[in-house]
Amino acid sequence: MRRILVTGAAGAIGRNLLRGLYAFHRPQDVVxxxxxxxxxxxxxxxxxxxxxxxxxERLGLVVEKYDVGDVYHLSAxxxxxxxxxxELARRVNxxxxxxxxxxxxxxxxxxxxxxxxxxxGSTAPKYNxxxxxxxxxxxxxxxxxxxGERLLQQYFNEFGxxxxxxxxGGLLGPGKPGPGTTEYAIEMIYAAVKGEPYASPxxxxxxxxxxxxxxxxxxxxxxxxxxxxxxxxxxxxxLSAMSFTPEQLADEIRKYIPGFELxxxxxxxxxxxxNSWPYTIGDSFAREHWGWVHSYGLPExxxxxxxxxx
Ligand code: SER
Numbered sequence: 001m002r003r004i005l006v007t008g009a010a011g012a013i014g015r016n017l018l019r020g021l022y023a024f025h026r027p028q029d030v031v032x033x034x035x036x037x038x039x040x041x042x043x044x045x046x047x048x049x050x051x052x053x054x055x056x057e058r059l060g061l062v063v064e065k066y067d068v069g070d071v072y073h074l075s076a077x078x079x080x081x082x083x084x085x086x087e088l089a090r091r092v093n094x095x096x097x098x099x100x101x102x103x104x105x106x107x108x109x110x111x112x113x114x115x116x117x118x119x120x121g122s123t124a125p126k127y128n129x130x131x132x133x134x135x136x137x138x139x140x141x142x143x144x145x146x147x148g149e150r151l152l153q154q155y156f157n158e159f160g161x162x163x164x165x166x167x168x169g170g171l172l173g174p175g176k177p178g179p180g181t182t183e184y185a186i187e188m189i190y191a192a193v194k195g196e197p198y199a200s201p202x203x204x205x206x207x208x209x210x211x212x213x214x215x216x217x218x219x220x221x222x223x224x225x226x227x228x229x230x231x232x233x234x235x236x237x238x239l240s241a242m243s244f245t246p247e248q249l250a251d252e253i254r255k256y257i258p259g260f261e262l263x264x265x266x267x268x269x270x271x272x273x274x275n276s277w278p279y280t281i282g283d284s285f286a287r288e289h290w291g292w293v294h295s296y297g298l299p300e301x302x303x304x305x306x307x308x309x310x
Pocket of ligand 1: 078079080115116117118141168169170171179180181182183
């Protein structure tokens with residue numbers, strides 16, 4: 001079997017995806033790629049490699065050396081980091097993806113790449129946002145995601161590259177939250193477990209689509225396992241599980257930590273980004289085409305995270 005390469009393996013999705021992949025594959029068949037943050041806690045036979053995805057030559061050498069067949073390409077800057085450093089975001093988020101797709105063409109690789117609800121802007125319906133809603137992102141991260149989706153489609157149409165993608169909402173799992181917008185939810189749960197109050201950067205009533213990390217990992221593995229003919233959307237599939245506001249999350253946390261106190265300290269940039277994104281996502285195509293079913297809602301996710309963090 002050709003090996004699986006995960007880029008961005010030290011990131012939030014990467015760490016969890018590795019665990020999911022080890023459930024189906026031998027550790028020596030999965031190569032965890034990291035750039036600046038070396039990986040810890042890999043299984044004894046687990047493989048890891050330092051690779052900067054903007055360096056196509058090095059990436060190509062890794063693909064050759066490890067006889068890679070599938071790539072889960074996760075390296076990217078999140079929304080707030082991208083907005084603060086758009087030039088770097090374009091280099092990593094767009095440049096990295098272009099390198100991976102070019103290598104996919106040359107080495108016949110299959111690719112998973114996460115897109116995001118950030119592809120939508122204020123022109124899309126807020127509730128149950130459909131797959132084919134207008135894509136008018138208002139921030140750098142979303143613009144990169146739209147361009148990335150178009151690249152996937154182009155490489156499929158022109159070169160037959162089998163790249164598959166889902167549009168994730170905020171992902172909720174244990175582990176240090178990155179510099180994104182939806183990550184406030186993870187910060188809130190950590191603060192609550194520590195017995196501290198939490199000042200939400202998003203104001204009351206700000207609803208955003210979210211998914212339990214366990215579901216997100218399963219979605220990536222399942223879309224890659226689906227027969228090729230079932231993947232009919234070659235940009236990226238809307239994917240949905242739950243949606244909540246900061247107050248709704250706080251109420252759920254209080255079932256475990258009754259004294260938890262939610263405050264508000266609005267972060268102007270995060271609020272503007274959140275305001276431009278959908279409240280809920282319509283994902284009927286993912287459900288119809290390749291059988292997506294989510295397992296976890298807000299209560300299950302909060303219970304799981306509190307247990308894991310404790
Ligand atoms: N979690 C991401 C962010 O907020 C959304 O894709 O940046």
